[in-house]
Amino acid sequence: METPLFAYTLRLADNALVLGHRLGEWCGHGPMLEEDLALANMALDCIGQARNFYTYAGEIEGKGRSEDDLAYLRDCDEFRNILLVERPRGDFAFTILRQFLYAAFMHPCFERLSASKDERLAAIAAKAVKEMAYHLRHSAEWVIRLGDGTEESAARLQEALADLWPFTGEMFEVDETERALIEAGVAVDPADIRPLWLDTVDRVFADALLNRPKDGWMQTGGRRGEHSEHLGHLLADLQFMQRAYPGSTW
Numbered sequence: 339m340e341t342p343l344f345a346y347t348l349r350l351a352d353n354a355l356v357l358g359h360r361l362g363e364w365c366g367h368g369p370m371l372e373e374d375l376a377l378a379n380m381a382l383d384c385i386g387q388a389r390n391f392y393t394y395a396g397e398i399e400g401k402g403r404s405e406d407d408l409a410y411l412r413d414c415d416e417f418r419n420i421l422l423v424e425r426p427r428g429d430f431a432f433t434i435l436r437q438f439l440y441a442a443f444m445h446p447c448f449e450r451l452s453a454s455k456d457e458r459l460a461a462i463a464a465k466a467v468k469e470m471a472y473h474l475r476h477s478a479e480w481v482i483r484l485g486d487g488t489e490e491s492a493a494r495l496q497e498a499l500a501d502l503w504p505f506t507g508e509m510f511e512v513d514e515t516e517r518a519l520i521e522a523g524v525a526v527d528p529a530d531i532r533p534l535w536l537d538t539v540d541r542v543f544a545d546a547l548l549n550r551p552k553d554g555w556m557q558t559g560g561r562r563g564e565h566s567e568h569l570g571h572l573l574a575d576l577q578f579m580q581r582a583y584p585g586s587t588w
Contacts, residue, residue, distance in 0.1 A: 344398040345418065345515045346525050347459065348408070349561055351391030352419035355409055356569070357440060358384030359576050363427045373430075376476060380437065383469040390462045406587075410580035414563075414570050421560040422505040424569040431484050431494040436502055438477035442538040443509045445470040446531045455523040478542045485546025492547065499548060507556025509535075 340348075361381035368374030392405035422440065427433060448470055451463035484491040510528040512520070519525035543550050559565070579586065 340515075341398065342515045342519050343456070343524065344395055346519055347391050347395040347398060349418040351388045351395055351408065352417050353423055353440075354384045354391065355388035356417070356419045356572065357423040357437075358382070358388060359572055360423065360425075360427055361433070361437070364433065369430055377433070380473050380476070383466075383473065387462070387466045387469070390465075394458050394462065406580070410577045414565050414573060416563060417565065417569060417573075418561050418563060419565075419569075420505070420508045421557050421566060422502065422508065424560070424566060424572060425502070425505065426568050428498065428501075429494060431491065432498040432501070434477050434480045434484065435495060435498045437473060438481050438542065439502060439506055439539070440509075441470050441474035441477055442542075443528075443531060443535050445474045446534045447526050447528070450526045450530070454525070459524065474538075478538075481542055481548070482546045485543075485548045495546070496548060500551060503551045504555065505557045507553075508558050508560060511558065511561065513561070 358381045361377050361384060364374065364377040365381070366374065368377055388409070389405050392408045396403045396405065396408060422436065425432075425436065428436075445467060448463040448467035452460050452467055454460040454463065481495065484495045486492070510532050512528060516525050520527045540550065542548075
């Protein structure tokens, strides 16, 4: 039986790991050298956050599982990441917009989590908030550049938005696992973040000449272990070495 704190910490770790892997897929494929390096650095930030959360999750669980065990030795239905981060890499506009939508949520989330009554979560968040501030600034600048750029860049960005928007609602879900932690001052209530997120999104979209879709039906399930086929393909790549050579270390 998972404790609420373990489940919450694992969700944060899984989000960071999966998104970090998606960003890492751009290494060597960026549209320019500077952006290739920027995407790789953001990937490393996410993976570093995942490592910290996984290490703590393993300690909470108390079964001796390490960060590597949690990252490499779980199957799809054991992952608790939101569906947004597991979407395929897509083109540059898709990647940048996803990073913006995610960072616009996680930056204020980490700001609030840094005041958590759980000292370990607070310490991890205090480091991560500085990284996420850069992710938000960098991706927002690119969203504006692409949206207010050429006809093609604007069209690609608007197409990416139509694809990604139905996956944003899952960021604001709260279940019984998190409600008790929120009331205890350990977890962050996403309801408090939503107006800040919408304000950031609307300000950047206005400069990018993007039309925000109307809210409607939203995709869900990732936080319960119900994933798309895309996560399976990602894990096949991510976990290959550990599966092929069990117990290997580096």
